[in-house]
Amino acid sequence: MSYLSEIYNGIKTLLTGMSVTGKYFLNSRKGAITQQYPDNRDTLKMFERFRGEVVMPHDEKNEHQCTGCQKCEIACPNGTIEIIWDRAIDEDTGKKKKKIDKHIYHLGMCTMCGLCIEACPTDAIKWAQNYENSVYDRTQLTRVLNKPGSKVKAGIED
Amino acid sequence: MNIPLSIANNIHNWLLNIMPAMAVGIIEMALIALAYLTLFAVLGLYLVLMERKVAAWFQLRIGPNRVGFHGLLQTMADALKLVSKELTGTVKADKFLYNLAPYFVIISSLMALAVFPFTKDLQAFDINIGIFFLIAISSVGVIGILLGGWSSNNKFALIGAMRSGVQTISYELSIGLSLLTMILITGSLQLSEIIEVQKNGWLIVQGHIPAIIAFMIYMIAGTAETNRAPFDMVEAESELGAGFHTEYSGMKFAYFFLAEFINMFIIAAIATTVFFGGWLSPFGITQSIPWLGVFWFLAKTFVLVFLMMWFRWTFPRLRVDQLLTLEWKYLLPINLVNIVIMAVIVWLNFTIQF
Numbered sequence: 001m002s003y004l005s006e007i008y009n010g011i012k013t014l015l016t017g018m019s020v021t022g023k024y025f026l027n028s029r030k031g032a033i034t035q036q037y038p039d040n041r042d043t044l045k046m047f048e049r050f051r052g053e054v055v056m057p058h059d060e061k062n063e064h065q066c067t068g069c070q071k072c073e074i075a076c077p078n079g080t081i082e083i084i085w086d087r088a089i090d091e092d093t094g095k096k097k098k099k100i101d102k103h104i105y106h107l108g109m110c111t112m113c114g115l116c117i118e119a120c121p122t123d124a125i126k127w128a129q130n131y132e133n134s135v136y137d138r139t140q141l142t143r144v145l146n147k148p149g150s151k152v153k154a155g156i157e158d
Numbered sequence: 159m160n161i162p163l164s165i166a167n168n169i170h171n172w173l174l175n176i177m178p179a180m181a182v183g184i185i186e187m188a189l190i191a192l193a194y195l196t197l198f199a200v201l202g203l204y205l206v207l208m209e210r211k212v213a214a215w216f217q218l219r220i221g222p223n224r225v226g227f228h229g230l231l232q233t234m235a236d237a238l239k240l241v242s243k244e245l246t247g248t249v250k251a252d253k254f255l256y257n258l259a260p261y262f263v264i265i266s267s268l269m270a271l272a273v274f275p276f277t278k279d280l281q282a283f284d285i286n287i288g289i290f291f292l293i294a295i296s297s298v299g300v301i302g303i304l305l306g307g308w309s310s311n312n313k314f315a316l317i318g319a320m321r322s323g324v325q326t327i328s329y330e331l332s333i334g335l336s337l338l339t340m341i342l343i344t345g346s347l348q349l350s351e352i353i354e355v356q357k358n359g360w361l362i363v364q365g366h367i368p369a370i371i372a373f374m375i376y377m378i379a380g381t382a383e384t385n386r387a388p389f390d391m392v393e394a395e396s397e398l399g400a401g402f403h404t405e406y407s408g409m410k411f412a413y414f415f416l417a418e419f420i421n422m423f424i425i426a427a428i429a430t431t432v433f434f435g436g437w438l439s440p441f442g443i444t445q446s447i448p449w450l451g452v453f454w455f456l457a458k459t460f461v462l463v464f465l466m467m468w469f470r471w472t473f474p475r476l477r478v479d480q481l482l483t484l485e486w487k488y489l490l491p492i493n494l495v496n497i498v499i500m501a502v503i504v505w506l507n508f509t510i511q512f
């Protein structure tokens with residue numbers, strides 16, 4: 001008897017599978033995920049999970065959230081991030097405090113693993129969704145992430 | 159007025175005027191062979207395109223759409239590229255067999271095409287053992303695969319070829335027996351007569367339950383015969399490179415490739431002829447226009463080809479042991495019981511006739 005029920009179940013599951021793929025087939029017009037890349041480069045918007053390059057967002061007051069803790073530098077498996085830091089006197093407390101001078105990121109060495117972004121305690125760096133990153137000279141791949149004259153947002157370390 | 163036939167008659171008369179009847183016969187055979195060859199080469203190319211498009215749609219992609227309108231010339235361009243490619247081979251290959259194998263495969267599949275009645279008058283060769291001929295010729299192709307795998311002196315190719323042998327030998331049985339079930343109703347092996355019988359309803363209706371079972375078994379075994387996924391043990395890319403045609407390149411590879419698709423068409427065409435009334439239109443709606451039979455035949459065949467593609471993009475692959483279990487423990491016993499049921503139904507006249 002189990003022989004017959006096996007056959008019945010086999011056919012039933014096969015038909016279930018076919019109905020699932022059949023639905024995909026019928027909906028393929030609307031749901032096509034293929035990007036016709038060079039044709040639609042003006043309108044193409046990369047999806048959220050896409051890893052273009054590491055950037056450091058700045059707000060309108062030219063402030064970022066990087067405290068210079070160097071955790072990203074340590075987390076990076078291939079030495080892509082270099083942090084040149086400095087000490088400066090904090091006006092409020094009068095104490096000496098660490099701050100970044102330059103947050104250097106070598107896009108040419110980055111494997112897009114995302115470990116630096118996960119390591120950052122203050123969410124100072126994140127993924128950009130840009131593409132077409134090729135350049136003619138590799139020195140252009142070395143980027144300073146903090147903008148000139150920027151400073152750390154107040155209260156981020158607390 | 160039958161247009162294709164009148165053209166053929168005109169050519170026939172014109173040829174008879176300028177040469178003896180014997181020569182006319184030979185020339186006409188050559189002409190028909192040439193016409194079939196071109197037609198089915200093009201058909202094969204478009205089947206490849208169809209496969210790629212259908213695959214794309216199943217996977218929510220777009221598929222080839224660059225060459226020609228919506229990619230319609232894509233496979234033509236591919237064929238041109240393959241023709242212009244260098245034919246490489248291995249040093250230790252058995253040269254004679256190595257070169258022979260692709261022709262075995264492609265010629266056997268083209269030979270099978272000759273017996274199909276595309277419409278009442280459009281049939282190259284109305285042989286009285288039609289179904290038998292088809293079953294026989296479709297197993298010749300596997301010799302080409304075995305030769306190709308053996309002679310290229312490559313272990314992956316050999317394993318692939320051997321698997322193909324195992325598969326074809328087992329599933330041949332199911333194909334034969336499921337067709338035999340239908341022969342019980344028609345009482346004839348001749349394809350034109352099989353279609354004649356179906357004027358009172360397609361065989362899948364006439365034979366109802368056992369016919370549907372036979373059809374299901376036929377489709378499963380037919381998919382296995384053509385070595386397509388989910389039965390693509392033969393060219394398991396992850397295990398065997400490309401299987402038996404690993405060492406082939408250029409046009410010889412293309413022959414294997416084309417033969418696979420033409421075989422798929424043949425399997426679907428047999429099913430159309432035996433189960434779905436061949437060129438007969440549903441309920442005889444276009445009976446007054448006989449050449450529309452070609453349209454109906456091709457429409458039904460392409461629906462079945464699509465069904466096989468649907469299988470391919472839905473089901474996971476089988477292992478070799480599962481493959482043999484399916485055939486010997488399930489399909490074969492069911493098939494034998496099914497034949498008995500069908501025989502009883504035909505004997506007691508339980509078939510549905512319109």
Ligand code: SF4
Nearest residue numbers: 076110111113114116
């Ligand atoms: S994504 Fe990975 S490789 Fe790139 S900078 Fe961050 S940690 Fe380094």
Ligand code: SF4
Nearest residue numbers: 066067069070072120
């Ligand atoms: S980016 Fe984040 S982890 Fe790196 S130094 Fe700045 S705060 Fe620390």
